Amino acid sequence: MSKALPLRRRTDWVGILFAVALTVVILVPMLVVITWSFANVWRFPSVLPQQFGLKFWQMTLARSDVWSAFGLSLTLSAVVTAISAAICLPAAYAFARMEFPGRNVLFFSFLAGQAFPKFGLLVAIAAIFLQLNLIATFWGVVLIQLVGTLLFMIWIPVAAFQAVDRRMEEAARDAGAGPLRVFWSITLPQASPTIFSAILLSFVGTFYETEGAWLIGAPQIRTMPVLMISFINNQPVIQYGAVLSVLLWIPSLIALVFTRRVVNSGSFARGFGG
Amino acid sequence: MSKLTIAEVSKAFSTTRAVDSFSLEVADGELVCLLGPSGSGKSTLLRMIGGFETPTSGEIRIDGEDVTRLPPERRPTGMVFQSHALWTHMNVFNNIAFGLKLRRLPAVEIRQKVEKVLDLVGLAGYGKRHVTQLSGGQQQRVALARSLVLEPKILLLDEPFASLDQHLRERLREEVRDIQQRLGITTLFVTHGQDEALALADRIVVMRDGKTEQADRPEMVYREPATPFVAGFIGSMNLVSGQVADGVFTHSAFRLQVSASPGSALLAVRPEALDIAPANAGQGMAAIHRVTDFGINAVVDLSLPDGTRLKANVPDARAWQVGQPVDLVPRAFALYRDDKILLRS
Ligand SMILES: Nc1ncnc2c1ncn2[C@@H]1O[C@H](COP(=O)(O)OP(=O)(O)OP(=O)(O)O)[C@@H](O)[C@H]1O
Ligand SMILES: [Mg+2]
Numbered sequence A: 001m002s003k004a005l006p007l008r009r010r011t012d013w014v015g016i017l018f019a020v021a022l023t024v025v026i027l028v029p030m031l032v033v034i035t036w037s038f039a040n041v042w043r044f045p046s047v048l049p050q051q052f053g054l055k056f057w058q059m060t061l062a063r064s065d066v067w068s069a070f071g072l073s074l075t076l077s078a079v080v081t082a083i084s085a086a087i088c089l090p091a092a093y094a095f096a097r098m099e100f101p102g103r104n105v106l107f108f109s110f111l112a113g114q115a116f117p118k119f120g121l122l123v124a125i126a127a128i129f130l131q132l133n134l135i136a137t138f139w140g141v142v143l144i145q146l147v148g149t150l151l152f153m154i155w156i157p158v159a160a161f162q163a164v165d166r167r168m169e170e171a172a173r174d175a176g177a178g179p180l181r182v183f184w185s186i187t188l189p190q191a192s193p194t195i196f197s198a199i200l201l202s203f204v205g206t207f208y209e210t211e212g213a214w215l216i217g218a219p220q221i222r223t224m225p226v227l228m229i230s231f232i233n234n235q236p237v238i239q240y241g242a243v244l245s246v247l248l249w250i251p252s253l254i255a256l257v258f259t260r261r262v263v264n265s266g267s268f269a270r271g272f273g274g
Numbered sequence B: 001m002s003k004l005t006i007a008e009v010s011k012a013f014s015t016t017r018a019v020d021s022f023s024l025e026v027a028d029g030e031l032v033c034l035l036g037p038s039g040s041g042k043s044t045l046l047r048m049i050g051g052f053e054t055p056t057s058g059e060i061r062i063d064g065e066d067v068t069r070l071p072p073e074r075r076p077t078g079m080v081f082q083s084h085a086l087w088t089h090m091n092v093f094n095n096i097a098f099g100l101k102l103r104r105l106p107a108v109e110i111r112q113k114v115e116k117v118l119d120l121v122g123l124a125g126y127g128k129r130h131v132t133q134l135s136g137g138q139q140q141r142v143a144l145a146r147s148l149v150l151e152p153k154i155l156l157l158d159e160p161f162a163s164l165d166q167h168l169r170e171r172l173r174e175e176v177r178d179i180q181q182r183l184g185i186t187t188l189f190v191t192h193g194q195d196e197a198l199a200l201a202d203r204i205v206v207m208r209d210g211k212t213e214q215a216d217r218p219e220m221v222y223r224e225p226a227t228p229f230v231a232g233f234i235g236s237m238n239l240v241s242g243q244v245a246d247g248v249f250t251h252s253a254f255r256l257q258v259s260a261s262p263g264s265a266l267l268a269v270r271p272e273a274l275d276i277a278p279a280n281a282g283q284g285m286a287a288i289h290r291v292t293d294f295g296i297n298a299v300v301d302l303s304l305p306d307g308t309r310l311k312a313n314v315p316d317a318r319a320w321q322v323g324q325p326v327d328l329v330p331r332a333f334a335l336y337r338d339d340k341i342l343l344r345s
Helices: A013-037 A055-061 A064-097 A103-115 A118-131 A138-162 A166-174 A179-208 A211-217 A224-234 A238-264 A267-271 B042-050 B092-102 B107-120 B136-148 B166-183 B194-200 B218-223 B228-233
Strands: A039-041 B004-012 B017-026 B031-035 B057-062 B077-080 B154-158 B186-191 B203-208 B211-216 B238-245 B248-251 B254-257 B263-269 B274-278 B286-293 B298-303 B309-314 B325-330 B334-337 B340-344
Touching: A013 A039, A013 A238, A039 A055, A055 A064, A055 A238, A064 A103, A064 A138, A064 A179, A064 A224, A064 A238, A103 A138, A118 A138, A118 A211, A138 A179, A138 A211, A166 A179, A166 B077, A166 B136, A179 A238, A211 A224, A224 A238, B004 B042, B017 B042, B017 B211, B031 B042, B031 B194, B042 B077, B042 B154, B042 B186, B077 B136, B092 B107, B092 B136, B107 B136, B136 B166, B166 B194, B186 B194, B194 B218, B203 B218, B203 B228, B211 B218, B211 B228, B228 B238, B228 B263, B228 B334, B238 B309, B248 B263, B254 B325, B274 B309
Parallel strands: B031 B186, B031 B203, B077 B154, B154 B186
Antiparallel strands: B004 B017, B004 B057, B203 B211, B238 B248, B238 B263, B248 B254, B263 B334, B274 B325, B286 B298, B286 B325, B298 B309, B334 B340
């Protein structure tokens, strides 16, 4: 009998390098920011803050403008995402399933809109909004942020709808469902895991959107990111910014938890016919 | 009492004429198999009956009512797809109950109907199962149940068992036949397996290039194929083209007395109707090329002097040797000219 040579496990250097890089780029700054938010006093040469505490949390959370900005940002994101879904999902379905003149041109125009620097476009829109009295209004900001969600709220769902087996839709028609019912009961649930991720992206993206919100919304409409910028500009106290940053991460965390739920519930596998 | 009438139906796609002026009447409770090579328009025809394609011209009637322009949801047809097309986000019960719920039946009645149809397809108690947890055969049964539960006037099946293995396919087609006869449901069954068609059908429609080649009872399609295409498509068949002159059909050394007018002709002989006899003298008509023993019978491969190959069934392999010269004696044959039958004996 031949003696089996012990297999030497090869170290996965690439993996380790990747993990380290990820940690350095994402986790370290996050930790630093979190530490800052809990530092009452932290002066230069010290590696750790001289004094931990909730001072700046209390000061920040005591401000009514923070709370109203937080509420406003959540409302804005929800409204923008809802409207975007109502517009984009049927449009995506049309792109995925129907042939109509100008289909391809229209489809790629969404990409083109995203390929150019946005600021110029924003300024042009701002000029139009000024005429329409939409500057510094809630719906003005909704409109401008809506534009930002169009790309992935169309492109991702189009891919999702195209992946749905047409025979399934035909079988539903055969069973007596009209086209709308088929969309609602068959196509949408089949595509839902992918569409859910598009909605999540839209929500989080809108929450963090700054340029449009600032340009159209200022000064009355102050979202979280806009408020943070003005905080940092007005008071060069790092802790304020740190506390606000941590607050800003909340939607991302909620989104992550949701994603985990969806993935774990196995509806991903079902949705993809696995 | 449901009768299906297809009158002069055509379907042209941009590049092809998939169905070409096709007509067919299917009687109440009849099971008709559509048989034909790939691309002959079987699926297209079925999809037009189900409402998934609109005919370019022609009319489709169910019980006399014109349904040609109705969408699928308003037709009394039920379709079973090759790829089962079950909804993977629902369990078995909900797949079957979907159409019943659309019809707003009371929940109790829905449950009763679903249980009954699950029992019918041999899946009693499977309602709570997820469709992805079923085997391929079980999935096709659910697909069948999903159509049957809505009590369609016309049942349409498009190669429903093509993706299953031979054994399962045979069992399921027996079951489908049983169910179809028990319910007396008018059925159109697409297949390109000739044994499937021969085993199932009340009537076989052989299609080619979107047209009917022959529509007849299975034994007739087998015994009396109307065209050389059908002759060659169903079962095993020797086809030999030759010349008729002075009452004799000739191809190479093969000669056969026929009472036909002179001209070119195509001879069709089934291997089981082709007898061979040791040549009386010299070369004979053909030489034995190979003998394949199947135990209960044997197949002899014959070679004419010009290289043409023929097959003959013989009862006993041991009576024949490779290379042996033989004469050919067809017991039954058909002669075709210009794609039409000329003579049958
Ligand atoms: N949507 C379509 N667009 C263009 N051509 C089509 C379309 N559907 C079918 N065809 C063409 O019509 C012809 C008939 O196709 P069909 O699917 O009806 O054949 P079939 O008899 O069902 O073949 P198979 O046994 O392979 O399923 C083929 O030449 C096919 O390429
Ligand atoms: Mg087909």
